[in-house]
Amino acid sequence: MESLWMVVALGAGVAGFVQGLSGFAFGMVAMSLWAWVLPPQLAAVLVVWGALLGQLLAAFTVRRGWSWALLLPFVLGGLAGIPLGVWLLPQLDMRWFKALLGGLLVLWCPVMLLAPRWPALVVGGRWGDGLAGMAGGVLGGVGGFTGVVPTLWCTLRRYPKELQRAVIQNFNLSMLLVTMAVYLGTGMVTRDMLPLCAVVAPAMLLPTWLGTRLYIGISEARFRQLVLGLLTLSGVAMLAAAVPQLLAAS
Numbered sequence: 001m002e003s004l005w006m007v008v009a010l011g012a013g014v015a016g017f018v019q020g021l022s023g024f025a026f027g028m029v030a031m032s033l034w035a036w037v038l039p040p041q042l043a044a045v046l047v048v049w050g051a052l053l054g055q056l057l058a059a060f061t062v063r064r065g066w067s068w069a070l071l072l073p074f075v076l077g078g079l080a081g082i083p084l085g086v087w088l089l090p091q092l093d094m095r096w097f098k099a100l101l102g103g104l105l106v107l108w109c110p111v112m113l114l115a116p117r118w119p120a121l122v123v124g125g126r127w128g129d130g131l132a133g134m135a136g137g138v139l140g141g142v143g144g145f146t147g148v149v150p151t152l153w154c155t156l157r158r159y160p161k162e163l164q165r166a167v168i169q170n171f172n173l174s175m176l177l178v179t180m181a182v183y184l185g186t187g188m189v190t191r192d193m194l195p196l197c198a199v200v201a202p203a204m205l206l207p208t209w210l211g212t213r214l215y216i217g218i219s220e221a222r223f224r225q226l227v228l229g230l231l232t233l234s235g236v237a238m239l240a241a242a243v244p245q246l247l248a249a250s
Contacts (some may be wrong), residue, residue: 007037008196009203012050013125015194017205019054020211023169024147024224026051028234042196050200054208055173067166071128074133074150074171081137082178088138095249098242101124101139105235109228112155121156129153137175146175148234151227161223165215 007213015030017094027047036045124131140146156165181190218226 004037005196005199006054007033008142008199009047012046012200012204013207015050017053017207017211018049018230020058020208020213021244022170022211022230023058023165023215024151025230025234027145028230028237032237041188042193044197045183045193046200048176048183049197051172052176052180053201054204055169055176057170057205057208058169058212059173066195067163069131070163071170072165072168073130074136075174077130077135078137078140078146078150078171078175079134082140082175082182083135083158084134085138095242095245097234098238099246101145101148102235102238102242105152105231107160109152109232113225113228113232120159122151133171136171140175140179140201147172147177148231152231155227155231161218161220164223164227 011030011033011153014033015026015028018025018029030050031043034046038046049185132150135149136146139148149166151168159167181188215223
């Protein structure tokens with residue numbers, strides 16, 4: 001039991017630091033450790049709980065660049081997308097879903113890293129923002145990948161560092177609040193999970209705060225490189241989980 005608690009605490013601490021620095025990716029980092037030792041339902045609850053705490057902390061410590069007008073289409077789209085993702089979940093082959101999404105990230109994000117003067121995407125307007133938010137909501141309902149598409153979209157639009165951070169941070173916070181409410185309302189959070197939830201909270205709070213402090217000091221270029229690097233790693237993690245299963249089934 002002690003070794004399990006240590007793995008949970010380690011995953012929460014590392015994931016909290018990355019989330020504090022980038023504004024997203026708690027689930028991606030934590031799951032890289034927790035998926036080996038925790039059942040999927042417990043891991044999902046801990047991811048949402050830890051990510052929600054981290055976003056609440058970041059909301060009070062990194063508050064520059066706030067824009068309701070810019071954020072609202074993302075949030076409205078995300079709220080519309082969550083039930084659609086939940087509806088799609090039993091109809092999807094998750095192996096192919098992760099393989100295709102992971103392949104897209106692994107191919108596209110390094111291209112953007114190697115092309116620092118890639119022109120900003122200017123088409124779509126607020127409708128495009130809303131569709132990106134809806135895609136984030138759908139992917140959140142399907143597999144907990146809420147921040148992937150909105151983060152990539154903001155990067156394609158070349159939003160300034162603080163504006164992109166405000167959009168992604170508060171979009172994820174909104175989606176996590178809704179997801180946690182759904183978990184509680186459906187009874188997915190059980191009494192047996194509470195001790196590990198109590199481990200996650202103190203383990204990730206200080207690393208998250210340190211990550212937010214480091215974020216304030218990094219440049220626009222470094223932040224862009226960090227975001228694209230994390231998206232690439234997210235794609236690699238999806239491929240690593242999906243490809244062996246597809247090969248075994250063939």
